[in-house]
Amino acid sequence: MIRLAILASGSGSNAEKIMEHFQHSSKAQVALVASNKADAFVLERAKKFGVSTFTFTRKEMEAGELLSKLQEEKIDWVILAGFLLKIPDQLIRSFPERMVNIHPALLPNYGGKGMYGSFVHEAVKAAGDTETGITIHLVNEHYDEGKIVFQASTAVHPEDTADDIAQKVHALEHRYFPEVIDSLL
Template sequence: MLVKKIAILASGSGSNAENIARYFKGHPTIQVALIASNKADAYVLKRAEQLSIEGLAFSKSDLQSGKLLEELQKRAIDWVILAGFLLQIPPHLIAAFPERMLNIHPALLPAYGGKGMYGHHVHAAVKAAGESHTGITIHLVNAAYDEGKILFQAGVALSPEDSVETIAEKVHALEYRFFPEVIERQLLGTTASDET
């Protein structure tokens, strides 16, 4: 049975990366083979070590020059998953993984997307706008921030009492629940349906 190898790219703590890795632990056909970060001191690399998964630190120039792509190819990576990865993906890397690179965004795109819209910034903007709902979007990666083909969305109701922190908690719960499942469906070729 052919095993599909995933590389997860993350820039920070990496709770989503760990959640994904635990979901696929012992999976018959999907393996998290690499967890890589553009920050050498990112906690996600400590998580990789604790999970006995290879960790890799790389620089922005490694990303731009093709060195990261070489590292992925050396390990025969099939899919790239962005889980809290903050740098823009260069065209050569997207071309190397056509429709095999997924990102999760902590809002219902196309709202609250684009450069600089990540994590706390998104939740603060949602709160400031007085939104009644927010959610997550899982999409294919293209050359523009948060503009790739949307594969899945899940929403959650908000109340005026919600703080930026409680909005973040609600969104994290959606991420942990759905991101591994959607990755699995994409890799196995089954379809995902939105949850509202």
């Protein structure tokens, strides 16, 4: 059985969809949900599925405590689902081609440091783009530059607000992220 860990910093709606997808899987299980925020709602979502949780600070992650926990839990794949900290290089090297992230835009557009969540949707709106979407990619040492494994797009209409764009992107994330993870395993 492949053991997955999900790293998330916030509400965890994508994490919940992933836990739902794998809860009865014979291939993989979500064994751990870890967050850099002790009050992140994703931790409550994990409890609903009986998934172990772990919290850590940026300093603890940089000191190797997160890596130690992942090794202790015998994690095979790391899934970033709304995780907002840059992953230390040592952690990335410990999961070569086995760490995957989702980004709320069609990379290489609107990627990089500071480009997450509403900042991305506001940038798409401000640019007048007619489409946006999601990118699922493997993680490397550079923000949002890992090998792209999947993209899906949705139309952006002139009357769409940044919130409307966010809703469309969330629908794509929830639909595709669990399936793409499954196909990568």
